[in-house]
Amino acid sequence: MWSPLIYTIGSILNAVNLFTQGYFLVLYGDLEIDYINPIDLCNKINPYVIPDMLVHLSLCLILLLTGHFWTFLFNVPLLVFNYLSYRSGRSVLDATEIFKTVSKYKRNSFIRLIFHLFAFFYYIFNMIIAIIGHAVAQNESRPQLMT
Amino acid sequence: MSSHKRRQYPQQQIAAYDVSAGTEGAEGPGYGYGGEAYQYADQGGVFVPAAGAASIVPTPNQVSDQLGQMNVGGGAYYGAYGGYPASGPAANPNSPGMASPYSGAAPAAAPFGAPAPSASQHNASFNDLQTVDMIQSMPPPVNDLDLPPPPLAVPIEQTITRSEYAQASPDYFRSTLNVIPSSPSLLKKSKLPLALVVRPFIGLRDSDEQIPLIEDMCIARCRRCRAYINPFAQYTKGDYRWQCNICGCANDVPQNFDWDVQSSKTKNRWERSELNYGIVDYVANSDYLARPPQPPTYVFLIDVSVNAVHNGMVNCVAETLRQTLHSLPNSDNCTRVAFIAVDGALNYFQFPLPNPLKPDERQDARMLVVSDLEDPFLPTNSGTLVNLTECMPVIERFLESLPSLFANTYSSNSAMGSALKASLGLVKSIGGKVVCITSSLPSVGLGKLQPRDERKHLGQKSEHQLLQPANNFYKSFAVDCNKAQVTVDMFLVSNNYQDVATLSNLPKYTAGSTFFYPGWSAKKHSDSLKLQAELGGHLSQELGFEGMFRARATTGLHPSQFSGHFFVRSSDLMTFPTVSRHHSYVIELNLDETIKKPYVTIQGAFLYTSSHTERRIRVMTMQVPVSDQLSAVYASADQQAIAMWFAHTASEKALQSGFDAAHELINTRIAEIFKVFRTDVLNVHTGTSSTLSLSSNLMLLPLLAYALKKNVGLRRNNQILSDIRANALDLLQTLPMPNLIKLLYPEFYALHELPDEAGLPDENGNIVLPQRLNLTGEVLQSHGLYLLDDGQVMFIWVGNDVVPNLLMDAFGVETLDEIPSGKYEMPVAEDRELNCRIRNLINASRQRNDTVYFPSLYFVHQNCDQSLKLWVAALLVEDRSESDPTYYQYLTTIRDNLAAK
């Protein structure tokens, strides 16, 4: 019965991730056309890298605690991806090496973006299903009260 | 006098000396001495003959025996000395033309070492492909390492002025491929790297270079791509417009281009330097200034903790700095300096200005101790960062008293991280150089480091993790330094773990240098000599400030990767807070479309403020032919530049992915080059073959790559401490080409068979070097005396059966026991001519005007300890080592693998 709420929260948190990765990609693009220098780029991106991962982690925890196992499993690949990236110590940008590594960061951001895009539709779809299911369940219980 | 002036210490004479051992050795046969010695005395008074020296010249038989024992190339070996040696044909009769078509292309009287045009430059034909069988031509003709690269086959008609010097000298600017493949697919197929090797300065001082200077502030640049006008630009519309040879855009010629400002007359445009020379310096106008030029500024951070006091570093450094103060760049008397002594706290020094009323009053520096390390307090009132000229006497007195000030210190901590931060605060608004001289690991305050557990990783797959920075402070601090135009230099003088891997990150990303002195102690004379020479030499070089380098190339070709010590500020801009003049850089080029033009132009522009606070631009231009033939590309590839690319790429690979990956990279690439040469250049597809072919201009590439694998930075060995590794990798990524080649393949000379002119000055005052020997134990003779020099260390190897006369001539001693082994300076025996010549050779290597490194000298003989012998053995790179086969086996393995496919 919590499902509609959970999926609404899911789609909101997911939208935050989606927006962040989109923002990162725009900045990487700016770096490649020399619109921004490496120092400013790192100052703009680095503060958001770990919070972005934490947002996703908290969403996963909510899903796990409320028993949405399939949706949680759907999120596991990104969770592992984020964990590995954090473990490698290269999740935040290094301004001194940025031109050697930017293509990799760009690719990773792009992968995350695609994932969040799929997830976005997934949550919306599930939210609608859950709302309809909730409404149907209420409708089914209503005639009994009427009579 | 006999025409044979070469001194001989041949094997056969040992018996004779043994027999006459009791008779003072004066009458033994075989010494060509007195006569020629007098001759030298006549020439220049270099040598005072020893009384009673015998004057018997070796018989022709003995000489030919001696030559017969030489491993390298017979008669040509000596005969061709002076020009470029033709050792190839002698070693390899199968390829008569192999002495390379360009061996005659030595510059004649060029104003700045530009390659004189050879015959091939006058027509559009490419260099001829000369095929060599690598296995037949063993041992490799190592004296060819001194040859210039294959010439750029660009006809002189390509330049509007028909200037011979239109191409930039390869000493400054060269490409790995002097014929560029016309399409990306051809470049990929060739397996050869395409990169530029850039060395903006070839001497430590402006006076070491002769580059034409353009002072009239009339700088013609393309309005679209911002390239500079150059000798290869074309003119249209009655010479009023020039067409950019980089992007093709048509530009107006600037109005003042034909106007001589000084004489107020029209001048001949075609005499302008930028249309005649491949390398020119411009004096830049205010458009090229982000802010007014700043005074040269130095902050010295000197470690005064217990370590530094005990090993004598403080004493040695204070004395060196005192002597160097007068040679710091200070042409306008505006240089500023500050000193911070660092232990567990920061000790600032304030220098009072001389009192104008009482100029003779003695004033002393005041010390200010700051122990807040997290956010170090900055003394804001003046007196910390002072004008060097004004405060010279008080600074000199301060440096004299510095060692005694901390002689009784108990602090074993070092707050170097906090000191770095404080020094940045001092010079933040000016920029400049922070010179950090330390003997301990930063242990308190910001950026503290711990010793890492090396034993766990040495020789393991994880070894390269020791080379990663242990701490983020230093990298992010490097970024802050770049913002403030500050360079950090590290002098790491330690007998303990120093974490070079982490600390060297600061110089690496701020265009500075790291100097490392493992096991240093002031008690050893050669140790303090080395530190003094390198610290003094590094500080007294003429600096450039706020440097920027950008490379441009014809459409289709663009720079992609940069390697060296600098900060990359945008996708094509390298920046240097200050410019170290003894560094060199590698820039990889990307070919992303088919090039239809017959020639491409590559231009590098280096913008900097000179130490005379004048903004300058050094523009280097070369035009490179394009071909769709793989054979043309191979015939014009530059083996030394490719070796340099290998050194940079493999070091980077080792840092990122480990030593196995670096070796793999070298092995695969070399094997691929052989394969492509065989199947696509020579079109040999059939099975087995006993030959291994390569073009003659690439003949030494496999040797250099093989030597690179055995360099301390990349060698597979579980005994090399990570500090040594990190320093070696640092050298591989900074040394300019001649020094890098010397590091990879050290110079090896037989001192007992020096040709007459070797070790003596030629007409220009340069010491003549003897021929190099191949680096293999096979050339070592037990009665011989050898010098091995890689630019960082030198070894004198004394054979077991050396005759007493040779010892006497070389060192002024009678028996081997009198020569200590290990680190030791060359004994001086003024009356011995050989001794003088050997010292000349050693000094020539130490007093070069293009490097600040001062190689230590080690004596190696039978009595020395095992580790020293192993060290020398590891430098004989053609021999077997514990993890690698001999060079010969390396080649035959490649050949067998090729044939098997």
Ligand SMILES: [Zn+2]
């Ligand atoms: Zn242009």
